[in-house]
Amino acid sequence: MPALETPLHFLTGAELDAAALASLLDRAAALKAAPLSSRVLDGRAVALLFQKPSTRTRTSFETGVFELGGHPMVLRGEELQITRGESVRDTALVLSRHVAAIGLRTGSEEELEELAAHATVPVVNMLSPLHHPCQAIADLETLREAYGELEGRVLAYVGDGNNVARSLAVLGGLAGMEVRVAAPAGYQLEDGWGAVLTDDPAEAVAGADAVYTDVWVSMSDDESSAAARRAALAPYRIDDALLDRAAPGAFALHCLPAHPGEEITEAVLYGDRQRIWDQAENRRHAQKALLELLVSAAAERG
Template sequence: MARHLLALADFSGAELAALVDRALKLKRDSKDGVRNRDLEGRTVALVFEKPSTRTRVSFETAMYGLGGQVIYLSSRDTQLARNEPLKDMARVMSRYVDCLVIRTFGQEIVDELARYSQVPVINALTDLHHPCQILSDLMTVIEHKGALDKLKIAWVGDGNNMANSWIQAAARLGFALTLACPDGYEPDRDILTAARAEAARPINLVRDPVEAVAEADVINTDVWASMGQEDEQLLRLKAFRPYQVNDRLLRGAAPDAVVLHCLPAHRDEEISEAVLEGPRSVVWDQAENKMHIHKAILAEFIG
């Protein structure tokens, strides 16, 4: 039976840590000029209803770097746009490729594809979860800050799919997490409740971003209006204005705190130009690490 990556809560802390460790090793190998061919002769299909420059290029580069082949399918190229039953698509694609990487809207789409697929289904983003991105973020945090279970991490902004996956990561990996979200823009309630029930350290939800970043080792944010929310742009700009990650907000964080943003960034909206380009920003390492964590995921689930 194929193993799937649909949400971080489906894995133990040890399993998530092992994926990150594998990515760190693959990154070291790459820097040393070691060529890994673990997936030679294998093929992955990238099925993207939501387009993405970084996710597409990092997955394609990762698969090619492991010796494999890639087929990219946008929504207009697949039956997702033509109302073919997902179970039919999953069973047919399973006979063509060795893995399906899906970037879409509803979590129910990846869940149903996984239910009928005979090959691994990887969630490259849904409106509910963004597990691959958080794994690359965790990799970046470990590189810059060390052991996760000693850290306090802050999330500032929308309680979106990124926030949901950060919550699940905190429950599994034991770091303290505080999220600051405006009223009406909180993370998924069921995900938060389940994570708090098993977490070793606090997972807090507050309104005040200053409270969230107090003594934080890592500060993370994302765009205020995600893909598909463009009609809410003006309303969200007003609600989120006090949640900008800027130099004033960072005064309360730990002196050596680092700042994450998964990109693309709207400069001087959710994050100031000065912080994004400043010495605390590790966003370029974070962007590179998407490729290395995608290598680890593909090698683990296909191999």
């Protein structure tokens, strides 16, 4: 792919076009089949900034950078001078002199955008309040493993219309999928992201190829509202009865961490009607393909 067609940063997923996304997913599959076949980061480091806790994002990025031949430089928020007043701009300028790319997991959309505005190396959104695009590319890779082509497939998301739902709408739409989001009033995804919106989970999953959910109370939510959130979202739980309304062979997806008995039943989470653990693994392969794409294009730009 010519360098000019490749974005410098990956913040929402909308930086890609349909062809670039398809190529990325092809490469993710190839890297899954041959994990050590690319050495694009040989002798280089990637800064991974975590301002929020992480299990899957941290382990998949650390392992992925290592498999690409690089050094994952994990930096927690309290370890940086930002906590003592250094600007995000200065942090971006300094890190750009040392690393091939920067990943950021943050509770501030503004900090993510400022980091990208001043960094001269690729910046990857590892999770922000509005978007989780690295999760979405892994989800699409998981769906491709199951179905092959994604064009025309239907993905139903039930529950809180959060950053995961938003990223699925953006990237699922790019892949030619119909993304439906079912959520109650007050928890619905906004118009404008390309998803089909409803408050009826049965309507959303009717004929769907996969049914997706996320936690009802995330780390960014106020615990004082937890009881109200659980009450409002209870009708959106993924159980066998809801899956029965989907297409034959449909399966459950969940970005994890899960709370069995809340947004998904234990029987579905650990049963044979899910590909959740494939999703968790595919974070590594999809992110490796993304880093390879961005870092290679940045090197061509010079």
